[in-house]
Amino acid sequence: MSLSFQDLILTLQHYWGGHGCVLLQPYDMEMGAGTFHPATVLRALGPDPWKAAYVQPCRRPTDGRYGENPNRLGAYYQFQVVLKPSPDDLQELYLGSLTAIGIDPLKHDIRFVEDDWESPTLGAWGLGWEVWCDGMEVTQFTYFQQVGGFECKPVTGELTYGLERLAMYIQGVDDVFDLKFNDAGVTYGDVFRENEVEMSAYNFEVADTEALFDLFKKAAGECERCLEAKLPIPAYEQAIKASHVFNTLQARGVISVAERQAYIGRVRDLAKAACGAWLERSA
């Protein structure tokens, strides 16, 4: 029997815990990707070794489809693994995790297809692949080269599993809402469909744009105050907050093409400054 959504998470946690990762819990803030978690961004900077694995809920307001699209969600889950320095056998370790969740690499076609990763809002980039399983992208595999505009030395290896897609693949379902959440008859739709419907309505129709513009300014201001107080972690949190507010404003369609770059640049400056402060403090 194939793994339920929650068993998939448990299996991955068990596997990576067994390879020396600290198993963290999701960060309690809204963010667009598991990478934003300070356990990835801040820990990728500086010389200290680090191994962690965690689930991170991700919010992408523009991807919401009112629970009507079988493949798109405004909120979903990533399983994130970071290993620093990236070990020589990172690919083999990763493939071991696929075997652990029941994917036989002599039955399924696993491929590493070029995909360079870049996050303009984090001032970060790396080289790697999207990992394909029978043509489906199941993981983003990246060797970080820069974060917050700073060189990563040593290099962090980052694995980001798209949990819903992976589970859909393993369970053989075509609609994300049909996923078995557990083995007791609860589906992903039972748990999250209503969230998708209401959050789509909020993000696309209801969210108070003036309040959001104001929130963006306030988060940016708070970030700067934290930087002055030499507190990189709270500063970084405010940068994450600004980034999410910006994403919601995008979904509301109130940011023009020309303004978009300016907003991204503003978030990047905040994130970079927080990263710089983090490096300074730990130096």
Place this chain on the structure above:
Amino acid sequence: MADFLLELLSEEIPARMQARARNDLARLFAEAASEAGLTTGAVATFSTPRRLVLIARDVADATEASREELKGPRANAPEQALEGFLRKTGLKRDQLEERDGVYFAVIAREGRAAAEVLAEAIRKIVADFPWPKSMRWGDGSQRWVRPLHGIVAMLGDAIVPVEIDGIASGATTVGHRFHHPGPITVGGASDYAEKLRACHVIVDQDEREALIRDGAATAAKAAKLALLPDEGLVVENAGLTEWPVPLVGRFDDDFLDVPREVIVLTMRTNQKYFACTGADGLLAPAFVCVANIAANDGGEAIAQGNARVLAARLADARFFWEQDVKVPLEEQAAKLSGIVFHEKLGTVADKVERVAKLARWLVEEGIVGVSDDRVEEYSQPRESPTKGGKPVEIPGVARDMLAGLVERAARLAKADLVTGMVGEFPELQGVIGGYLAEAQGEPTAVADAIRDHYKPVGQGDEVPTAPVTVAVSLADKLDSIVGFFTIGETPTGSKDPFALRRAAIGAIRLILENGLRESVYFIAGEAFGNLFAPGGPLDGHKHWDDQNVADVTHFVIDRLKVQQREAGIRQDLIDAVYARNADDLVLLLARVKALQGFVETADGTNLLVAYKRAANILKKEKWEETLRQAQGERDGLEGEEAALVAALDAAEPTASAAIEKEDFTGAMAALASLRAPIDSFFDKVTVNDPDAAKRERRLNLLLRFRDAVNRVADFSRIEG
């Protein structure tokens, strides 16, 4: 002598970088070997997703010892000269030889063992490798395209010892990632490829490409399908696999509602699948993917998995298509006023307005029309092929009707830029608009024009012939050229950011292949007028003048020369004819071709010589038009003079009439008739006769000859 094997084993190299990497590897190796003086036989390079391989045959055992002698300063030269020489050679004074009062430096190089040279070459290759993007990994500072894991370096059956960033060379590599993940020891270049083949790795990319090319076609055929060949996909899949296995998969028939191009593009770009057609020649709901394993279930799970992924992608595409079909193109076109075309040239809506006016004008002026043999197409009422739309009648060939269709097509041509579909698949601009127009019941001529108005893209692309398409396409290209010239964004050297050269070639091909008869200068002038029209982006700016129009015309003629070079048309002849104010490209080219036919005959060559001689004499004597007298009396002419006059009397009207009738071969024949009389004239008659009257008469005759020739083409611009 022995064969050298180098394998650089890494994590997966992007497929698109592999071909260049093979060339770079061969080049860097050749450079390193030649610099060190190491001779080798043939060098071959190979790549797989995980390895870059070089095999050099017949590598010499060692480099030759060499002795080089450098001549230095005289022994009694100033001290600084000697010091400089010592610095240059790296020797001490007592190592120099003195012969006949001059210092000599003798630099002897001992031969070096091949293994030593090769180790150095490997270090240099890895250090200098020009990957488009490279990275660091782990704790190290070494760079490679992806983490580097192993180096196999063998000369004959011996390991060439070298170490790079903690990776020591050896004779051990790995097989296929899943079929044979363990180590393999190779004996050298001789058994490398075969040992790896036994471990499910085909080293030679050409062999993998052939397997994919033939295997995909065979797999399709077995499923009663025909593969749509795609060489780019063959190469890409070969760069993604060490053991390629083509498999057929299927998708739901329902998706065939989505435009064919969208399906093919989704399969190609997102999934790297080949598309297939059925027995009816139409797109089949099937694909061929290329797996990297010989799967233990025969590939069933892989084919199914890929089919599901494709279904999700096509569902997305269909979602966009269904959304787009609901919105009339007119409504989409209105949104173009929110998209900047260029900050100085206004929005895309502004451009559309200009193109619509210019395209309509091309029809109203009769520059674009319906040729007699196609009148039928435009006089039959026809039904739109779509189910939902109302049948649209195109009743007559009246110019007004054509102009109306052209304007409609132009106004809708860019509307698909704001559709979801083009947002997802930008390379389908035009194509999507064409489908939407058809689905929304636009006349076929309009839908076709929307689809094809970007054509021809460059030299190899097909040229539209449907009049509506021709008008819109030509207007679009001319508007871009004229617009960017106006704001000073003209192509220079290798820079042509707005692809104006390509636009000009497109315009030229439209004009020539459709036989559009008009002066480029005249059309460009109209395009300028549009650009500066009231309400346009340049309303109120400095006005344009004749020079602007002339610049654009010259630019087009320059592109014509480049475009015609391949067809063997001489540039100097284009200049010679263009100098006669011939800028109707169709006529210009006909005249150039006739001229080229003529100047390459004996008559033509001789006439050109005579022309140049006449022109030189006139120039030397400063004999110009102003000195010319009225047609003098004809008495007292010497024989050759009289013959030339008679020939000119006959040739001039013949040539003029022929040009008038666009019979350029006839015009050339008229010129040819001058050859014998002018040759005799030069043979027998002295122009600079002591008798001033005779001299003047003869100079006038030469002037008349020169001008007669020049009316056909400016012979002074012809080379030779």
